[in-house]
Amino acid sequence: MAEDQKALAIIGSYRQGGTIDSVVGEIMTSLEESGLKTETIYLREQHIEFCANCRACLQKQGSVRGKCPLDDDMDAILAAIETADCLVLGAPVNFGNINALTRAFMERCICFAYWPWDTPAPKIRKHRPTKKALLISASAAPAWLGRHFSGAPAALKKLSRMIGARPVGILWVGLVNRKNPSLSGITRRRARKLARKLVL
Secondary structure: OOOOOEEEEEEOOOOOOOHHHHHHHHHHHHHHHOOOEEEEEEHHHOOOOOOOOOOHHHOOOOOOOOOOOOOOOHHHHHHHHHHOOEEEEEOOEEOOEEOHHHHHHHHHHHHHEEOOOOOOOOEEOOOOOOEEEEEEEEOOOOHHHHHHHOOHHHHHHHHHHHOOEEEEEEEEEOOOOOOOOOOOHHHHHHHHHHHHHHHO
């Protein structure tokens, strides 16, 4: 991967300095050391309105994402996604799936699909992913339990596909404890190993 390329992280965690922040930070640091430019967007710091399901963004055909009538920070976030070469998507599990903040963001990404009123199902505007993505999640449950029995992996994969990225790795941290959010050495090494998949 060329040194002038850029990695973008989207973090949907409510907690500053928590598990998701720490894992994504480890990945982004590794990417910077490999020569990539990096940018991190914290959804908790953005003004993101709820999708009104008006489908205005879905009516115009073409490969360019549809325009949402809502006036908030989403357009700038989506523009950053489009100009990035690879992505890191991080969201915690709440109530068996990705948290509400990330879900609200995910719903607004529907503009990457085309679905006029007279057709039965939406189609993704760009059929072939052009970017790589890493998916990061965490839960209070053991990692194997959260990864296989929550809806978060499927949701993050669907989000990745919608915004034109192909998942090349997933890192799940289990048994999260708010009183001790520090990452283990094993998790840090796994994060850095995953980062290399975006560089190759």
